[in-house]
Amino acid sequence: MRNNLDKLFFPSSIAVVGATDKKEKVGYAIFKNIISGGFKGKVYPVNKRLDYLEGYKVYHSVVEIPDEVDLAIISIPIRYVPELFDQLGKKKVPAAVVISAGGKEVGEEGRKIEEEIKLKARKYNIRFLGPNCLGFSNTIINLNANFGIDTPLKGETAFVSQSGALFTALMDWALEQRIGFSYAVSIGNMADIEFGELIYYLGKKKEVKNILVYMESLTNPHSFYKAVKEISLQKPVVVTKSGRAETGQRAAASHTGAIGGKDFLYTALFDRAGVLRTDTVLQLFDITDSFSKQSLPKGDKFVVITNAGGPGVMAADEFDRLGIKAAQLSEKTLMQLNEILPPVWSHGNPVDVIGDASPERYRKTLEIISKDNNVDGIIVIITPQFMTKPVETAKSLIEVTKKSDKPVYCVLMGGVKLKKARDMLESSNIPVFETPEEAVNTMYSGYIYNRKRNLVKQDNFLLNKKHPEYENVKKIIEHHLNSGKTVLTEYQTKQIISKYGIPINETVSSNNVEEIISFARKVGFPLVLKIDSPDILHKTEANCVITNIYTEDQIVRGYEEILRNGKKYKKDAVIYGVIAEKQVEGDYELIIGSSHDDLFGQYLMFGSGGIFVEALKDVSFSLVPLSEIFAKEMIISTKIYNLLEKGFRNKKPVDISRIINILMNISKLLLDFPQIKEMDINPLIVKGEEIYAVDGRMVLREKIGNNSVLISDIGGDN
Amino acid sequence: MRNNLDKLFFPSSIAVVGATDKKEKVGYAIFKNIISGGFKGKVYPVNKRLDYLEGYKVYHSVVEIPDEVDLAIISIPIRYVPELFDQLGKKKVPAAVVISAGGKEVGEEGRKIEEEIKLKARKYNIRFLGPNCLGFSNTIINLNANFGIDTPLKGETAFVSQSGALFTALMDWALEQRIGFSYAVSIGNMADIEFGELIYYLGKKKEVKNILVYMESLTNPHSFYKAVKEISLQKPVVVTKSGRAETGQRAAASHTGAIGGKDFLYTALFDRAGVLRTDTVLQLFDITDSFSKQSLPKGDKFVVITNAGGPGVMAADEFDRLGIKAAQLSEKTLMQLNEILPPVWSHGNPVDVIGDASPERYRKTLEIISKDNNVDGIIVIITPQFMTKPVETAKSLIEVTKKSDKPVYCVLMGGVKLKKARDMLESSNIPVFETPEEAVNTMYSGYIYNRKRNLVKQDNFLLNKKHPEYENVKKIIEHHLNSGKTVLTEYQTKQIISKYGIPINETVSSNNVEEIISFARKVGFPLVLKIDSPDILHKTEANCVITNIYTEDQIVRGYEEILRNGKKYKKDAVIYGVIAEKQVEGDYELIIGSSHDDLFGQYLMFGSGGIFVEALKDVSFSLVPLSEIFAKEMIISTKIYNLLEKGFRNKKPVDISRIINILMNISKLLLDFPQIKEMDINPLIVKGEEIYAVDGRMVLREKIGNNSVLISDIGGDN
Structure with missing residues (x-):
């Protein structure tokens, strides 16, 4: 051991x-x-x-x-x-x-x-x-075992940095900002101790209230996941990881083929492990400072109390930018506020307590609002107006906040006149911001983080149970691998996924035109004809797709044309025949993809298809195996979700649970078959209550590494 | 006078x-x-x-x-x-x-x-x-004629605030940050002196290098435009305007009918007047401080010099977030850097001068890079590593920057160890930031502002020349107004816009089915049939649209069905007949809209149509009259522009000049006819080289206010 x-x-x-x-x-x-x-x-x-x-x-x-x-x-x-x-x-x-x-x-x-x-x-x-x-610093035993940083202040934060320069820079900055630490560790090349173990170790210490990490890369996402998931449910783990440049969004554009960058897999991993990712290192500290001082808001309904209109509007603007609505004050709250505020108060949220607000008026307002059940968090703005008494106001706010079960943040807009009040609030565990926007943003991050951790608590997935069709699909996949064909055609892909419960539009592949005609008699027109060839993947480019087939005569002519064009496009192409399928016009085009990363294992992509995916990179990612809660989260994270959920003009809302089901089945398929290297279902067409995989492809692989699935070894050794 | x-x-x-x-x-x-x-x-x-x-x-x-x-x-x-x-x-x-x-x-x-x-x-x-x-403060004559703020420091900035509270707060903050002013004005209710005149007056003063404005609303956009356009081309005018909540994006969703909020018209006005709008008040100061210290970058090709890898990656990440590419260093620069840097340097941009970089190494690197013509701006990052000499490095940088014709910003990542270097750099007119992201963002804002001002310089439009079809369209519009019908149908709208050079798909309206059949014989199938009624605007909802008409028989049945459904939908609806038009399937659906605002006059909207406009609010706005450069800018500002310009899969690129031409014609139509209150062309369909207005509507108005067009009175009195 x-x-x-x-x-x-x-x-x-x-x-x-x-x-x-x-x-x-x-x-x-x-x-x-x-x-x-x-x-x-x-x-x-x-x-x-x-x-x-x-x-x-x-x-x-x-x-x-x-x-x-x-x-x-x-x-x-x-x-x-x-x-x-x-x-x-x-x-x-x-x-x-x-x-x-x-x-x-x-x-x-x-x-x-x-x-x-x-x-x-x-x-x-x-x-x-x-x-x-x-090196490292352990302020509990006054051990500053490193070079480059001055003795840190004592505190309850653990900081781990993979970059030496950032370690020095941030510890120096923290000293100036009076931020303290229990542990600060420069982790270096991680030849032995790596992130997972270190975070677990620090996370179990009572002197650690939160863990901040500057990360450049992981050597072992598996151990990180196992260790950090446990810790993050107990105390915040906040990570800044540089190297977003190869973002998932960008990767999505180059999908169909290898996905270049992997940064989006870090985000996916952090989501599953309950880690909050920040964009910049200063956010790392700002956010964590606030989280450690006040509780995380349970919802995203915030109230702004202000003695000036402008800053209230700024806060409301920030709500709008974040896509959240200001809390609606209860009738009771409004009545109580009417009693203590001047008649010209704003009568709503933001609560403008007017420029001449006394410390007492601030106190009563905060008291009333902190009891409103519609409210998840409160932001109090103080501007140094002629009648403003910053220090006394701060005192009042500190008293009320101590009794509040909701987080209270302050915004002090000004400089020299507010310095003393700022120091008082900060040393009484009330986070202070310079602008309304920063306060709103940080409070919103708190809500998001709370929400994310709740998702992680519900992240239940089964690892061992095979799908009932497992054996049948195994035979198909082994057959393809044995025949040396690792790139499957649309028809072959549909055969596999339909067995795992993915609905497909009625499709046939044949090298006999009569068979296609009888297929047409069965399913009706219009049809689409496409080539069925493992050597012609870009079927449209090869002029091997014909839509709007309405007659048997068109079938015959189309059949011949496609075979002719296929041969022309690639002389020695293996051609299995012609695919005929029911032409489906959807309300929405979606895409589901999967691929494999040597470090992170198999992962899934979900998003808008067609022009959307190309122009907007409207996609989300998660790791295999998926749970229902994260399948839903993948869908919710896309822009098209709003349309799917609410409908659009004459298009009806879509039953999201059906898409969740499809994602879960794909996850199952990938978990059962690490041989699947890449897969695309594009488009997955949604039309009213019907959903069909209309086109797809799959790439198999012979050799399977150790890390085929991220979380397969859960419950194993650590 | x-x-x-x-x-x-x-x-x-x-x-x-x-x-x-x-x-x-x-x-x-x-x-x-x-x-x-x-x-x-x-x-x-x-x-x-x-x-x-x-x-x-x-x-x-x-x-x-x-x-x-x-x-x-x-x-x-x-x-x-x-x-x-x-x-x-x-x-x-x-x-x-x-x-x-x-x-x-x-x-x-x-x-x-x-x-x-x-x-x-x-x-x-x-x-x-x-x-x-x-009140106000004029530090040139030591006149602090106000209440609430302490004597400001002297400086070259003019600050104008519409909010008293913000005036106090920001002047107090500026005092703490050691930011100086020549003038600071609390403008109040603007019963007499308003923004336009005041900015013009202050802008003409030699003691004013830049003008910062906190705005809540304008009383007269016309005078603001005239005054500020002149000033902004001479010195930066930077505005924070609160009240974005009713954003243009949101407004777009509720288009078709009245557009609710007007905040997006402020943005449109600022763009035409050469004003930079910032999101928050602190950006107002940060950005302007940097602009006054260093020149604006002429392009968006920036170089990062750093003594640590991590911060370099952070800067590169920010390039990615902003959608810009890092500058590509010239061969000559690379060779020169090879001579002076250790062999392990990054050999590219970000230029990692390695943790042990001496002041001399920083100096030479900056000297070489500042001479590279591929470079528009330089960001130098210093982290306080063991060998780092911050003060000496600052001295070297100051010397080289004085001789550089490109802007140089510094990032000092750290606290106490860098304080002296920070003070030195700042007092030598080199902006200093805490994080790479802030520096990149601010430099990018500088480029954007430079670009915007160049657009304003090219913002040429004709005001007086009527369109050749003016008299003909005037007769039509007067006819509609005289008959009391202010809501025009698709067919009537197409009649008007086609005269002003907007291409439409072949369309006929008739109450005689034989006429429609002969129309079909002329233009061919497939056709779309729709109701032609001023009382039925939501034609799909009323089941009064039939697509995919392929036979004469279908015409006859469709014609009857539409009339029947129209009557059913609205018993007393006036029905002119049935519209028949060539069915067009496009590569892209666009939308062009216009409306009128009492304060700002007529304005235009351009964007993605269909599902895009609804889900993504992918629209841009500008004011009438439009110039070619701003018509292009409207198009470039949308997300769909990338697809239009580059094509997408089998869809060809679109000739943007044709869309510019359509926007210019619509602008002309609106300028010629202030009677047009609202107009939609939705969708404007693009298919290869062809563009068609496929559906549209127009609302006329009897009474025309003074402010029908924003810029009509240019060159008039001020």
């Missing part, structure tokens, strides 16, 4: 390997940081060439240290680290921080050294951070 | 009417602000009940003042103001600031008093600010 991380974060004794008297060196900075931070444990500098350093006896090697060593902090050149690990093993040192750069970030040679270190670490059961990290 | 505003903003002597010794009163605050700000002119407090105030002799009425008075600042109850204006008239006081509240903002009674004040002002030729304002 691997050691846990206690010896690393709570060492009784530390060896600083590479400690030096050269002040411009990292080894000096770390040693100095540790000894000057108030750490109560023992510290042993290790350096071959020195005898004393800052009054400490220097050891020439780790093995010479007379006592037990819990933690080695290493800043020697990386090429010496594997050998050093042998010594650590001999000395039974259970934990290390490898500051040394030159690991996999510099290429093949570094990757090899890193592998060597990992092997030694496993051999001696040494847990380690890094390489290529700045 | 009305006085100009010199006596108001540069008075030699001021009477403070309502000055008092009661320290909690506005009259005291103003007086105190004036006498303690360093104003060199004469100040005369006026108060019936006092003899001396703060060492000044108090006059019991304005007329008693022995000298000339240039400016009266008035804080007595508003009901006494009309009478006071008589005295000002007698005393020949040319300017006033009416602080007193209680004007039109309180309702009918206040509106009357305000009218009275206006009449007196006109009689005596008194120019005045307010009522219901806080």
